[in-house]
Amino acid sequence: MAAGLFIGLMSGTSLDGIDGVLFDAAQLSVREHVHAPFGPALRDELLALNTPGSDELHRAALAANAVARSYADIVAQLLEATGTPREHVRALGAHGQTVRHRPGGFDGYTSQLLNGALLAEQARIDVVCDLRSRDVAAGGQGAPLVPAFHRAVFGRDGEDVAVLNLGGISNLSLLFGEGRTTGFDCGPANCLMDGWIAQHQGRAFDADGAWASTGRVSPALLATLLAEPFFAAAPPKSTGRDLFHLGWLQARLPAGVPPENVQATLLELSARCVADALQAHMPQAATLIACGGGALNGALLRRLASLLPGVRLQTSAERGLPVDQVEAAAFAWLAHRFVERLPGNLPAVTGAAGPRLLGALYPA
Numbered sequence: 001m002a003a004g005l006f007i008g009l010m011s012g013t014s015l016d017g018i019d020g021v022l023f024d025a026a027q028l029s030v031r032e033h034v035h036a037p038f039g040p041a042l043r044d045e046l047l048a049l050n051t052p053g054s055d056e057l058h059r060a061a062l063a064a065n066a067v068a069r070s071y072a073d074i075v076a077q078l079l080e081a082t083g084t085p086r087e088h089v090r091a092l093g094a095h096g097q098t099v100r101h102r103p104g105g106f107d108g109y110t111s112q113l114l115n116g117a118l119l120a121e122q123a124r125i126d127v128v129c130d131l132r133s134r135d136v137a138a139g140g141q142g143a144p145l146v147p148a149f150h151r152a153v154f155g156r157d158g159e160d161v162a163v164l165n166l167g168g169i170s171n172l173s174l175l176f177g178e179g180r181t182t183g184f185d186c187g188p189a190n191c192l193m194d195g196w197i198a199q200h201q202g203r204a205f206d207a208d209g210a211w212a213s214t215g216r217v218s219p220a221l222l223a224t225l226l227a228e229p230f231f232a233a234a235p236p237k238s239t240g241r242d243l244f245h246l247g248w249l250q251a252r253l254p255a256g257v258p259p260e261n262v263q264a265t266l267l268e269l270s271a272r273c274v275a276d277a278l279q280a281h282m283p284q285a286a287t288l289i290a291c292g293g294g295a296l297n298g299a300l301l302r303r304l305a306s307l308l309p310g311v312r313l314q315t316s317a318e319r320g321l322p323v324d325q326v327e328a329a330a331f332a333w334l335a336h337r338f339v340e341r342l343p344g345n346l347p348a349v350t351g352a353a354g355p356r357l358l359g360a361l362y363p364a
Contacts, residue, residue, distance in 0.1 A: 004339070005031075007078060007092035007125065008332025009071045013168025013240055014190045014293055015043055015097075016204065020074035021325050022082055022089075023332035028153055031084075033325045034077045042066050046113070049099045050241045060099065060113055067097050068115040072122035091126040093335030093359070094119060095327075101240040103141045109133070110142045120362035128335040128359040135345045140352030143238035147173035147183035147349050149330040154289055154319055155181075162278055162285045163316075165327065166190065166294025169240055170274050173349075174282045182281070183349045184235035187228075187273035188244040189294045193266045195246045200259045209299025212267040215260030224252045225269050231276070236351035267300055275307035291316035295323040334358060 004025050011018045017037035021030045038046065045063050049056065071094055079086055096112030103110055116129040132142035150163040150173040163173040168191035173183040190205065197206045206212055228248075230239055253262065278285055288311045294300055295315050305313045316326050337344040343355030 004090040004336065005084065005088055006332040006335045007075055007089055008328040008330065008335065009074060009092060009094040010328040010331050011038070011067070011095060011097050012292075012327060013098060014194060014205075015046055015168070016293060018070055018074050019324055019328040020071075020078050021328040021332055022078045022084060023329050023336075025333065025336040028333075030321065030325050030329055032078050032082045033322070033328070034074050034081065035324060036070065036074060036077075038070065042070070046097050046099065049113070050245070061115075063097075064113040064115040065118055067113055068118040069122065071114070071119050075123045075125065086123070086125050089125050091128050091335045091339050092123065093131065093331035093333070093338070094127055094129040095131065095331050096129055098240060101143065101238065101242055103136045103143075103238060108136050110136050116360065116362040120364055124364050126364050127362040128338045129362070130360040131331065131334055131344065131358045134356045134358050135350050135352045138352040138354065138356050140345060140347065140350030141236050141238040142350065144171040144173070144183050144185060144349065145334065145345060145358070146171070146327065146330045147175075147181050148344065148346050149333045150183075151175050151181045152333070153321060153329075154316070159287070160282060160285050161287045161289065162282055162311075163289045163291065164274060166270075166290060166292040166297070166300070167327070168194070169244070170270065170294070171238075172274065172277055172281075174285075176282075181346055181348065182235065183346075184277070185238045186277045187231055187239065187269070188266075189270050189292070190297075191241060191244055192246070192249055193263060193270065196249070196259070196263055196266060199246065205293075206263060206297070209267055209297045211260060212263040213299050215258065215262070215264030217268045218257050218261050218265045221252070221254065221257060221262070221265045222268055222272070225249075225265070226272065231273055235281070236349060238350075267303065270294070271300060271303040271307055274304060278308065278311070285311050287312045287314065289314055289316050289319055291321070291323045291326040293324065
C-alpha cells in the first residue's frame, strides 16, 4: 500500500470524549495523540439521545453538528502539535457518536451522529465516515470493526493472541496463530459502572475501580445479570447502550443491595463476560492484550487476571500502542483502507455477506 498520513477520530460508547491520532499508515504507528472530553451539555445530550425522546430529529442534527465541530478542534490540535500541513494528510477516518445500534434482519441499522459535510468544511481534509453502515447493509453486525486492525498490529504467526477493547462495551479480537481472525462484543465494560457511579456519587467513572473495591459482589444479582440472553448468544454479535443501560440494570436490581455492592457486582460482570467468552472461543489463548479506557482500571484487570490464570495479560502499551490510542488508530487505518479501495470489514467477525469497502467520502 502507498504510504501516507491519516487522522483517526473516535468517540466511543463510554462518552468520555474524543480521541484523535495522527497515524502513519506505512509504519502502523501513531505520531501524535490528542484527547478532549465532551462538554457537559453535549455529553448529556448525546446520552439522552441514546433513548427515545421528544423532537429527536432536530436535537440529533444539532448534536451531529456539535460533534463535527468538536472533531474539527481535535484535527486542528493534532496538526498544530506536529507541525503537519493539512495537505499532507490524505484523509481522516471519523467514527461519530453511536446513538442507535440495531443490526440484523431486513430493518437493521446503525446510527452514528456526525455531520461529515461540516467536518470536511471545517477540517479541509477528506473525511471518511459512516464506517459501519455498509457492513450492516450486507447483513453484518457493523461491529466490531477493529479486529482487522488488531491483526495488522498485534498478530503473531504461530501464537494465539486475544485483544480486548474495554470501552463502554467490551469486545474481543481473536487472532489465531494460523492466520484466522474472529471477534465479537462480549457485553458491558464501563458503561454500567460509569452510569452507576454517576448516579450515586456524581463522578464520571470509578477511577481504578476504587469504589467497586469497597463493595462485595452480590452472587444473586450477578447470576440475574449473567442470565441476559446476549451473553449466551453465538457470534457474530454486537451490542451497545440499546441493551446495556441503567434501565436494564434497575429492572433486575433487588431491593436492599448497597450501592457499592452493586458497583462491585458490575465490575465482576464486566470481567466475567470477557473471561467466559475467551474460555469458550479461544481457551488456548497465550496472551490477552487489553486496551481502551477500561485498561486503566487496575481492579478490573486484576480480576480478569484471576479469572484467566493461564493467560498472560498485558496492555497494548506493552506492545507499543498506548491504551487510549488504539481505537482512534483503527479508524485512521480504516480511512487508509477506504482510500486504497480495500475492504475494511471481516465477514468472519461481523457476519456480512462478504468483504466491503466501508465508509462514505466527504471531499475537502
